Amino acid sequence: MxxxxxxxxxxxxxxxxxxxxxxxxxxxxxxxxxxxxxxxNAAIKExxxxxxxxxxxxxxxxxxxxxGNLAVFDTKSTIPPDRFMYALxxxxxxxxxxxxxxxxxxxxxxRHCDTIKTYEYHVLNTDYEVPVKRNYTYHFGMKLDIDKxxxxxxxxxxxxxxxxxxxxxxxxxxxxxxxxxxxxxxxQEEVIITVKGAGFLYNMVRIMSGTLLQIGRGKGEPSDIxxxxxxxxxxxxxxxxxxxxxxxxxYEFPSGIPE
Amino acid sequence: MxxxxxxxxxxxxxxxxxxxxxxxxxxxxxxxxxxxxxxxNAAIKExxxxxxxxxxxxxxxxxxxxxGNLAVFDTKSTIPPDRFMYALxxxxxxxxxxxxxxxxxxxxxxRHCDTIKTYEYHVLNTDYEVPVKRNYTYHFGMKLDIDKxxxxxxxxxxxxxxxxxxxxxxxxxxxxxxxxxxxxxxxQEEVIITVKGAGFLYNMVRIMSGTLLQIGRGKGEPSDIxxxxxxxxxxxxxxxxxxxxxxxxxYEFPSGIPE
Numbered sequence: 001m002x003x004x005x006x007x008x009x010x011x012x013x014x015x016x017x018x019x020x021x022x023x024x025x026x027x028x029x030x031x032x033x034x035x036x037x038x039x040x041n042a043a044i045k046e047x048x049x050x051x052x053x054x055x056x057x058x059x060x061x062x063x064x065x066x067x068g069n070l071a072v073f074d075t076k077s078t079i080p081p082d083r084f085m086y087a088l089x090x091x092x093x094x095x096x097x098x099x100x101x102x103x104x105x106x107x108x109x110x111r112h113c114d115t116i117k118t119y120e121y122h123v124l125n126t127d128y129e130v131p132v133k134r135n136y137t138y139h140f141g142m143k144l145d146i147d148k149x150x151x152x153x154x155x156x157x158x159x160x161x162x163x164x165x166x167x168x169x170x171x172x173x174x175x176x177x178x179x180x181x182x183x184x185x186x187x188q189e190e191v192i193i194t195v196k197g198a199g200f201l202y203n204m205v206r207i208m209s210g211t212l213l214q215i216g217r218g219k220g221e222p223s224d225i226x227x228x229x230x231x232x233x234x235x236x237x238x239x240x241x242x243x244x245x246x247x248x249x250x251y252e253f254p255s256g257i258p259e
Numbered sequence: 260m261x262x263x264x265x266x267x268x269x270x271x272x273x274x275x276x277x278x279x280x281x282x283x284x285x286x287x288x289x290x291x292x293x294x295x296x297x298x299x300n301a302a303i304k305e306x307x308x309x310x311x312x313x314x315x316x317x318x319x320x321x322x323x324x325x326x327g328n329l330a331v332f333d334t335k336s337t338i339p340p341d342r343f344m345y346a347l348x349x350x351x352x353x354x355x356x357x358x359x360x361x362x363x364x365x366x367x368x369x370r371h372c373d374t375i376k377t378y379e380y381h382v383l384n385t386d387y388e389v390p391v392k393r394n395y396t397y398h399f400g401m402k403l404d405i406d407k408x409x410x411x412x413x414x415x416x417x418x419x420x421x422x423x424x425x426x427x428x429x430x431x432x433x434x435x436x437x438x439x440x441x442x443x444x445x446x447q448e449e450v451i452i453t454v455k456g457a458g459f460l461y462n463m464v465r466i467m468s469g470t471l472l473q474i475g476r477g478k479g480e481p482s483d484i485x486x487x488x489x490x491x492x493x494x495x496x497x498x499x500x501x502x503x504x505x506x507x508x509x510y511e512f513p514s515g516i517p518e
Contacts, residue, residue: 020390065391099387128358131279132324132506136391247391 012108013081014257015040015054015071015088016100022135022244023095026062027069029053036060036096040071043091048077057110057251058117061203063243065136068099068250070110105258110251113258116180117200118249121193121209121241130189137190138209138245144191144216146184152215153182153193155225156208163232165208166201167240175201175232184212191216194249203240211238271367272340273516274299274313274330274347275359281394281503282354285321286328288312295319295355299330302350307336316369316510317376320462322502324395327358327509329369364517369510372517375439376459377508380452380468380500389448396449397468397504403450403475405443411474412441412452414484415467422491424467425460426499434460434491443471450475453508462499470497 019036029037040054057070079087084101092098124130124137125144133139156179163175179197186192193209211228214220215238228236278295288296299313316329338346343360351357383389383396384403392398415438422434438456445451452468470487473479474497487495 018387018390020393067389067391094388094393095390097388097390128277129353129356130326131277131354131356132326132395134279134353 010074010076010106011081012072012074012104012106013084014102014104014108014110015073015085015098017069017071018067018097018099019065019069020095020135021060021063021065024062026060026064027056028059036069037071039092039096043088044073044075046091047088048075048079050075050077055110057115058248060246060248061243063135064246064248065244066248069248070251072104072108072110074106102257103259108258114198114253114255116196116198116252116254118252119195119200119205120247120249121195121205122245122247123191123193123209123213123241124189125186125191126189135244138242140191140213140217142217144213145218146186146191146216148222149184149191149193149212149216151222152212152225153184155222155229156182156195160229161232162201162204162229164228164234164237165204165211166234167203167207168234170202172201177201177204182208184216206241206243206246207234207237207239209245210241213241214238269333269335269365270340271331271333271363271365272343273361273363273367273369274332274344274357276328276330277326277356277358278324278328279354279394280319280322280324283321285323286315286318295328296330298351298355302347303332303334305350306347307334307338309334309336314369316374317507319505319507320502322394323505323507324503325507328507329510331363331367331369333365361516362518367517373457373512373514375455375457375511375513377511378454378459378464379506379508380454380464381504381506382450382452382468382472382500383448384445384450385448394503397501399450399472399476401476403472404477405445405450405475407481408443408450408452408471408475410481411471411484412443414481414488415441415454419488420491421460421463421488423487423493423496424463424470425493426462426466427493429461431460436460436463441467443475465500465502465505466493466496466498468504469500472500473497 025033027036029035054071054073081103085098088098122137124133124139129139159178161175162177181196184193195205284292286295313330313332340362344357347357381396383392383398388398418437420434421436440455443452454464
């Protein structure tokens with residue numbers, strides 16, 4: 001199953017990665033702490049013998065989860081690209097699984113291409129805490145007005161300067177981003193905020209979620225989102241909702257994936 | 260908030276306990292290993308100074324979760340019974356929460372009274388594993404026929420000798436139990452088996468679930484459940500489904516709770 005033969009041809013492979021972020025200090029590699037990138041690099045080395053660093057699509061924070069983050073790397077391994085996932089999974093801890101592997105163009109870069117990213121923010125809207133959900137939701141006990149949250153959500157849609165919804169430590173050259181869709185729904189005891197966009201700033205979905213929760217509990221009006229966006233001032237928005245409620249759901253490629 | 264004064268009156272208090280069983284060796288106290296009972300005893304000692312052992316309603320296995328297990332104990336504490344939960348929660352780890360506390364009659368025993376217990380068994384019915392669900396579902400990749408599972412489930416309902424669906428190490432005096440309702444539903448990527456009954460034998464819900472999964476994947480027919488029950492032979496039933504898919508949902512008291 002594990003082939004270590006090398007061919008003269010090199011393949012660029014993209015992995016779709018699902019993980020439970022609870023026990024990781026985020027995606028980005030750091031020495032001596034568990035990271036998703038570190039675990040992927042180590043698993044590939046075990047499998048193919050190649051010492052490399054995968055390129056991640058989204059460098060998620062500590063505690064954030066993913067159903068479909070992306071990792072790209074070049075390999076001389078002769079394992080067929082679509083079978084790579086089956087070869088790699090036994091080398092990964094149980095809280096990281098590759099759910100798809102495929103060949104992409106040699107110059108493909110997951111952060112420099114046209115994608116639609118979908119995030120979900122999960123709120124546990126109950127009086128009491130629920131232990132089995134503690135690492136996968138943000139417990140918020142106050143009554144939430146979902147209609148009002150959805151009205152507020154509409155103000156995020158479109159191209160805006162998201163400075164007010166961005167961690168002040170952001171080093172992005174521009175804070176203008178395009179959000180395609182934001183909606184809020186109740187699903188049993190959870191309230192789920194779905195955000196689709198072309199790209200996001202540091203902590204952007206968590207600050208958007210924290211602000212929607214304030215409006216949902218009656219602190220402010222839906223149209224405040226417009227005012228907060230225009231202020232371009234982080235202090236005008238709500239708190240950053242905690243990491244464990246955030247899920248990176250998927251990347252879509254509206255213009256296809258270059259092969 | 261924490262009152263340690265003692266009154267001459269003693270109260271019997273019942274706690275409704277929600278927990279994530281992942282990091283525990285089950286409910287029942289064992290020395291030097293983490294157990295739910297051990298954590299409750301220690302928290303009560305911290306809060307009231309009383310050295311005691313709570314009486315559990317269901318001694319769940321390692322890895323099994325609960326939304327509403329019950330624990331009963333006597334205390335001289337003057338904390339009002341319905342406020343006990345708020346006083347106790349800060350002394351418990353985050354993966355155990357008291358969601359209700361109430362006074363019960365001095366001779367009330369949670370295993371010697373008329374109750375309806377509800378369990379759910381959660382199956383993750385996807386091609387690939389999902390890391391965030393690994394501790395809360397049993398991953399079963401094969402296609403499942405839910406209609407057939409529901410037909411099979413009906414054969415469990417009523418009063419039967421459940422010897423075939425009981426761990427051979429059971430020390431129960433009789434294996435006759437009454438099951439009120441068993442049903443199977445699909446909810447997104449999960450298949451959920453709900454079982455309601457007056458009482459259950461050791462591993463009974465997990466063996467019932469393992470057997471329903473065999474029938475659901477086409478190994479056997481719904482009426483086999485009748486034959487297996489009649490055989491009174493553990494080897495005739497399916498495998499014991501793994502612990503992490505099992506949730507003790509709630510206890511109901513059809514004749515009320517004696518106060």
